[in-house]
Amino acid sequence: MTVDEADCSSVWTREQDKTFENALATHPEDSPDRWEKIAADVPGKTLEEIKEHYELLVEDVNQIESGCVPLPNYTTSSEGSPSHAGNEGTGKKGGHFGHYNSESNHGSKGSRSDQERRKGIAWTEDEHRLFLLGLDKYGKGDWRSISRNFVVTRTPTQVASHAQKYFIRLNSMNKDRRRSSIHDITSVGSGDIAAPQGPITGQTNGTAPGASSGKSTKQPPQHPTGPPGVGMYGPPSIGQPIGGGPLVSAVGTPVNLPAPAHMAYGIRAPMPGTVPGAVVPGAPMNMGPMTYPMPHTTAHRLKKIAGIRKLHCQLKKLHCHILTESLEKKKCHYAALGLCDCKDVSTNKVIL
DNA sequence: GTGTCTTTAGGCATCCGATT
DNA sequence: AATCGGATGCCTAAAGACAC
Numbered sequence: 161m162t163v164d165e166a167d168c169s170s171v172w173t174r175e176q177d178k179t180f181e182n183a184l185a186t187h188p189e190d191s192p193d194r195w196e197k198i199a200a201d202v203p204g205k206t207l208e209e210i211k212e213h214y215e216l217l218v219e220d221v222n223q224i225e226s227g228c229v230p231l232p233n234y235t236t237s238s239e240g241s242p243s244h245a246g247n248e249g250t251g252k253k254g255g256h257f258g259h260y261n262s263e264s265n266h267g268s269k270g271s272r273s274d275q276e277r278r279k280g281i282a283w284t285e286d287e288h289r290l291f292l293l294g295l296d297k298y299g300k301g302d303w304r305s306i307s308r309n310f311v312v313t314r315t316p317t318q319v320a321s322h323a324q325k326y327f328i329r330l331n332s333m334n335k336d337r338r339r340s341s342i343h344d345i346t347s348v349g350s351g352d353i354a355a356p357q358g359p360i361t362g363q364t365n366g367t368a369p370g371a372s373s374g375k376s377t378k379q380p381p382q383h384p385t386g387p388p389g390v391g392m393y394g395p396p397s398i399g400q401p402i403g404g405g406p407l408v409s410a411v412g413t414p415v416n417l418p419a420p421a422h423m424a425y426g427i428r429a430p431m432p433g434t435v436p437g438a439v440v441p442g443a444p445m446n447m448g449p450m451t452y453p454m455p456h457t458t459a460h461r462l463k464k465i466a467g468i469r470k471l472h473c474q475l476k477k478l479h480c481h482i483l484t485e486s487l488e489k490k491k492c493h494y495a496a497l498g499l500c501d502c503k504d505v506s507t508n509k510v511i512l
Numbered sequence: 513g514t515g516t517c518t519t520t521a522g523g524c525a526t527c528c529g530a531t532t
Numbered sequence: 533a534a535t536c537g538g539a540t541g542c543c544t545a546a547a548g549a550c551a552c
Binding site: 513514515516520521528531532 | 538540541544547550
C-alpha cells in the first residue's frame with residue numbers, strides 16, 4: 161500500500177481503515193454523536209479527517225454505483241487480494257452459471273483440461289474468523305444465516321462444507337501429526353494465531369510463510385480437550401440460540417465486534433482484514449429490484465431464470481464487496497483500471 | 513405432488529512432513 | 533533431492549427439508 165508510505169496525518173493506514181469501517185458499522189447513521197464516536201474509535205484521526213474520509217468513500221461508492229467504474233476482474237492469482245471478490249461461486253449443483261471460478265487457476269499447474277474440477281478458493285483467515293463469529297451467533301446448522309450475515313463471501317454450501325471439515329478437524333485434535341490449518345483458528349480473537357493475512361490454507365499460496373511452514377506446525381492444538389462451545393456436533397452452547405447479549409466467541413474469547421444486524425447484504429459488521437467489511441451506511445446501494453424476462457414457463461425455462469436470478473444475487477453480493485472495500489483497495493482498483501493516478505491515491509483523492 | 517433450497521457425505525487435488 | 537503416505541481443503545452429488 162503506497163498510502164502507508166505517504167506522509168502526514170491525512171494518510172490512512174490499513175489498520176485505520178479497518179477501524180474506520182468497524183466504527184461505521186458500529187455506530188449507525190441515526191446514532192447521536194456518530195462522528196464523534198467514530199473519531200474516538202479511530203486513533204490518530206480527527207473528527208474532520210473522519211468526515212472527509214467518509215465523504216471520499218461515499219464518492220467512490222457513488223462512482224461505482226453510477227456505473228462509472230467497471231467491475232474489476234479480480235484474479236485470484238494475486239495473493240495480495242485475498243478478498244478475492246470473484247469467489248462468489250454459486251456452489252450449487254455443478255455450477256450451472258458457468259466459470260465463476262474458471263479464472264482461478266491457482267497458479268502453476270495449468271496443464272489440466274478445462275473439465276477439471278474447480279479447485280476452489282482457500283478460505284482466508286478473516287473468513288474463518290467471520291465463520292466463527294457466525295457460528296457463535298447462529299449456532300451449528302444455520303449456515304445460511306452465517307453465510308448471509310457473516311461470511312458473505314461464501315455461499316451457505318461453502319460455509320457448511322467448511323464447517324464440516326472444521327468440526328472434523330476439531331474432533332481429531334488428539335492426533336499427533338497434524339499440519340497447521342486454518343481450522344486451528346478457533347477464536348476470532350486477535351491473539352489466537354500469528355499467521356499472516358490472506359489465504360492460509362496453503363493451497364493457493366503454496367508456502368505460506370507463517371501458517372504452514374516450518375516445524376512449528378507440530379505445536380499442539382489450542383484446545384486439547386475441545387474448545388468450549390464448539391464441540392463436535394452439538395455441544396450445548398453451539399446450536400442454541402444466543403440471545404441479544406454481547407457476543408462471546410465460540411471458544412471463550414470475547415468478541416469485540418458488534419453483532420451484525422440481520423441485513424441481507426446491507427450494513428454489516430465489518431471484519432478487520434481482507435474480507436470486506438462494512439457497507440458504507442448511507443451510501444446509495446442502487447440495487448433495486450431487477451426485472452427478469454419470463455417469456456416461457458417451461459420447467460427448464462424457469463430453472464434457467466431462477467439461475468439467472470441467483471446469478472444476479474451473486475453479482476449483487478460481489479458488488480457489495482466492492483462497495484465495502486476499503487478506500488485503499490478501491491483506489492488500487494481504480495489505479496489498476498487506469499482511472500486514477502497513483503499520486504492521487506496517496507492523498508486519498510480518487511481522480512476518475 | 514412437485515419443485516426448490518439446504519445440509520451432509522464423499523471424492524479429488526494439493527500440500528506437507530517424514531523417510532530414503 | 534526425490535518419493536511416499538497422510539492430512540487438508542474445496543467441490544459436487546445426493547439426501548433431506550421446506551414451500552408452493
